[in-house]
Each structure stands twice: as C-alpha cells, then as structure tokens.
C-alpha cells in the first residue's frame with residue numbers, strides 16, 4: 001500500500017531517541033539515517049555502513065534511505081579538485097548499494113544548509129519551534145548567524161552544519177564571489193552527469209533536497225528553489241535516478257511554490273523518491289515558524305498535500321519533517337520524538353481516509 005513511512009535517526013551516539021522507540025510508532029517502515037563522523041568528501045567504508053545497517057535491522061526497521069551524503073564544497077564551487085571528490089562520492093554510492101540502500105538524499109546549498117533565526121521560539125501552548133524571520137536575518141552577519149545557530153542547538157550537532165566548513169566562512173564567501181546561480185546550476189549538472197550512470201548501474205536513486213529557505217541569502221546563490229530551476233537540472237540529466245526529495249516546508253516557504261501542484265508535476269514525471277512532510281505558519285512575506293503537522297495550526301493544507309501524494313500513486317519513502325519540542329522533551333531542535341510521532345499518526349489518518357474514500361469504500 002502506497003508509500004513507506006520513515007523517521008529520521010541520527011545514529012547511536014548522537015540521538016536521544018532509541019531505535020526501539022521508533023519501532024513502536026504506528027505504521028513505521030524504516031529509519032532515514034547517515035554516518036555523521038566521516039568528513040564530507042571521503043568515502044563511506046563498507047564496514048561502517050554494514051555496522052549501521054545491522055543496528056537498524058536488529059531493531060526491526062529497514063535501512064533503505066540515507067540522509068544525507070553531503071556534497072563537498074569543491075564540487076559546488078566547480079574547482080578542479082572536484083573530480084577526486086566525485087570519484088569518492090561514486091564509491092560511497094556503490095558501497096551503500098551493496099547494503100541495500102535505495103535512495104540518497106543530498107543538497108546543493110553553498111556554505112550553509114538550512115537556516116533559522118530562532119531554534120526554540122515559545123508558542124502560547126508552551127511548545128517550542130524553529131523560526132525564520134527574514135528581517136532579522138537580513139541584519140545578521142554570517143558569523144552572527146552561525147553563533148546563534150550553535151547557541152540554540154542544545155548541545156546537539158545540527159544536520160548539515162559541519163563545523164569544518166563554518167570555520168572557514170570568510171574564505172568560502174570569497175570563493176563564491178564569482179559563482180552566480182547559473183554557474184552553480186552548471187556545477188550541479190556536472191556532478192549529476194558524473195554520478196547518475198553509477199546510480200543507474202547499482203539501482204540507487206538520488207533525491208536532492210530543496211534549499212531551505214528557497215532563496216538566495218548573504219549573496220550566496222541557491223538553485224533548488226522553484227519549479228523552473230528544478231526542472232532545468234532534472235531535464236539536463238534525464239534519468240529517473242536523478243530525482244527529488246520534495247520537502248513541503250522548505251519549498252513551500254516561498255508562497256509562489258504551490259506544493260500540491262509541484263507534487264503532481266514532478267510526481268507524474270516519476271522524479272519524487274522521498275517526501276518530507278511538515279507544516280509552517282507564515283508571519284510575513286518571507287517569514288514563518290514551524291508548527292505541528294495539523295493543517296489548522298499552520299498555513300498549508302495537509303489534506304491537499306497528502307491527496308496529491310496519493311494521486312500520483314507514490315510508492316517512495318516519506319517522513320514527517322521537523323516537529324515541535326513538547327512534553328518536556330530535550331532533544332535536537334526539530335527532531336524530538338513526540339511531535340514527529342504525532343505527525344506520523346496524523347499523516348497516516350489522512351492517508352487512510354483518502355485511500356478508503358478514493359476506492360469508494362466510503363462516500364465522500
């Protein structure tokens with residue numbers, strides 16, 4: 001029946017949530033995880049991958065999606081040294097394929113991964129959520145932003161925020177001076193042209209994550225931002241293995257991106273391999289905070305989103321994305337157990353209703 005429900009897990013050393021708990025979430029299929037201590041650009045060794053796989057499978061969960069195998073900055077910058085890192089990336093793909101991995105999520109954002117101005121905004125009900133305030137961000141320097149993210153992280157590492165990169169902020173910004181959107185897009189296409197043949201050989205699908213938020217910041221280019229841009233690199237390397245992680249909260253932060261429509265469009269092309277489903281509430285043209293998954297808590301219609309996923313006959317992987325911090329839980333911002341599990345229960349409910357109604361077992 002349809003999609004496979006997954007849950008992001010940060011590994012045995014760096015996640016407060018045991019696999020045994022994840023196993024008890026209704027309808028769960030597997031976890032989405034990664035090896036976090038291998039420097040970006042290096043090959044993930046087979047034995048480390050199999051060790052992780054065993055841990056996950058021993059807990060009764062599937063190990064089929066990796067989030068993320070990060071892309072070395074030299075590849076994004078298009079430096080001559082990129083070829084070495086691309087070779088390494090290919091080897092990592094082959095090694096993951098041997099362990100039965102089917103989908104690799106990655107992103108192509110220069111310097112920073114996702115960005116927020118507050119990692120623990122308190123809502124009236126006492127829950128804490130992440131917030132992005134565009135006006136506030138515009139007044140921060142990149143250094144100040146990094147400091148505030150690190151301060152808000154509650155001692156947990158933040159996904160995509162590798163410290164090595166952030167230590168070289170100035171020189172990185174210098175290197176990106178001549179890279180505009182088009183150049184970055186060409187560098188992405190070069191990367192895909194090289195790795196997709198390997199993916200085809202070993203049956204591993206690439207699923208690029210949209211930029212979060214989906215617009216340029218601090219003068220750095222961003223390319224995974226809207227339908228037009230996404231279509232460019234999907235068509236440039238026209239293979240079903242060159243696909244998307246469609247993240248509702250990231251892409252949807254730009255009000256011009258109509259999420260149900262994008263799901264239908266790229267879904268019909270057969271290019272969505274992984275769905276991240278979450279809700280946000282707009283507080284300004286480009287400002288928002290994250291909410292529970294419930295439609296009435298945020299600005300998105302989650303029924304329409306799940307219906308679009310249903311209508312494309314989605315058989316890929318899906319996970320709740322960030323959730324609130326509730327019930328006194330202490331965890332990595334956005335990645336507590338409770339609210340993401342509530343999100344799963346809710347998405348499962350929407351799905352069951354849509355499925356039964358659509359198959360005419362019940363009357364709309």
Ligand SMILES: O=C(O)[C@@H](O)[C@@H](O)[C@H](O)[C@H](O)CO
Pocket residue numbers: 067068105106107113114159160209212247276321322
């Ligand atoms: O939860 C998310 O989707 C984001 O927080 C990213 O960290 C995302 O995992 C990466 O950008 C994907 O490469």
Ligand SMILES: [Fe+2]
Pocket residue numbers: 209247248250276321
């Ligand atoms: Fe996401």
